[in-house]
Amino acid sequence: MGNFATFTAVCALSLASTAALAETVWDMSVVWPEGNFHTQNAMAFAQAVNEATDGEVTITVHSGGALGIKGPEAMAAVRDGLVPIADVLLNQQVGEAPVLGIETLPFMAPSMSELALLHKFYRPKLEEIATSMNQKVMYLVPWPGQAVYSPNKIEKIEDMKGLTIRVVDANGTAFFEALGATPIQMPWGEVVPSLAAGTIKGVTTSSSSGVDGAFWEFTKNMNTFNWQASSNMVSINLDAWNELPLETQATIEKVAAQMEGQFWLNSRAEDAKKLAVLKEHGVDVIAPSSDLQSALMEKAMPLWDEFKKRVPDAAPVIDAYLAARD
Incomplete structure (x- = not known):
């Protein structure tokens, strides 16, 4: 009986220790x-x-x-x-x-x-x-940097005119509207079905997501803008x-x-x-020319000031970063 009592006490102590480390x-x-x-x-x-x-x-x-x-x-x-x-x-x-x-x-x-x-x-x-x-x-x-997947090569801004393209946020909407495209905001889960249905013809996203979505089934061009x-x-x-x-x-x-x-x-x-x-899957990966890069920047920079005016508490962060970068 003494041994049993000892055994019971040891078990109780073990359970208490386990509970303590729940x-x-x-x-x-x-x-x-x-x-x-x-x-x-x-x-x-x-x-x-x-x-x-x-x-x-x-x-x-x-x-x-x-x-x-x-x-x-x-x-x-x-x-x-x-x-x-x-x-x-x-x-x-x-x-x-x-x-x-x-x-x-x-x-x-x-x-x-x-x-x-x-x-x-x-x-x-x-x-x-x-x-x-x-x-x-x-x-x-x-x-990784945000690229633009499109049905056609983008060599000049005019090549994006009317392109229905998935974007993630309001900044993407503003930018692609400035480029003459037709941006549509949508979460990732809707992207591949929308490509398959033809609701969108292009997507701005990373190389990683391009592989996740097997984009080669829908488009053969990836333009490495690294814009966002x-x-x-x-x-x-x-x-x-x-x-x-x-x-x-x-x-x-x-x-x-x-x-x-x-x-x-x-x-x-x-x-x-x-x-x-x-x-490997036949996607043509293209970097923008210096002329296209300059044209993209020209469209982008006014959006920084607009954002600072719209979101005042962002201004100190942006200004401090730009001062440190420059």
Whole structure:
């Protein structure tokens, strides 16, 4: 009986220890397919968090919009606790906070190095907005530069006249209207069906998404304008975050900080890899001529001032970045 009592006590202690280390399980919403590099980054982050917390925090990544949350709904879904964590395409959140349109201004930050500089001024504003929307930023990762997929080669601005083209946000609408095209805003989930139906003839998106959508089935031209920067944010609901012990929070923040740089490198590598895939499938990848580049910039720059007037709290961020860049 004494041995049994000892055994019972050991079991009780074991159960108490297990309860003390109770696992936190978070479902993470990602709209991109499993093979997309943002999804792969999220899966790597989830694994690293699980390992760093010794299994205390488990993040289950649900790709392809499996949780029923569309891209433009992602930030609100985290705010409202519909999901504790999500991968959020920031240029689809301007309806929640117009200032989030800063990095999508045409040719504001066309290279990864310029985007990194912009983020020095932009990220504090983003984190302020995230906090006001009941969430915490874990990491930011850019997409490869935004190209223009079209049925015809674009050698001059006039070649875009009347082109029905998918864009993501108001900045894209304004820019392509200035170029004479007919932009239509739509989330990623509607793009391929719209191409198949002929609702749109062109798409502005990255090389990565071009491969995700097998765009070679619809168009044979990709024009590498790199006209718009675009980043994804992974954020966590603050109520869920605050339930974690401070030590666990610090551990997860450290994981995110350590991995973010590699995720940026993954984006750069992704572009080269996916451009090669597009070419293998017969897509003609074309860089703009210097004349076309100058003409595009001429159309883009007035939109910066218009944006600053429309969204006054964006002006200090933009002006500080441009001063540092110049």
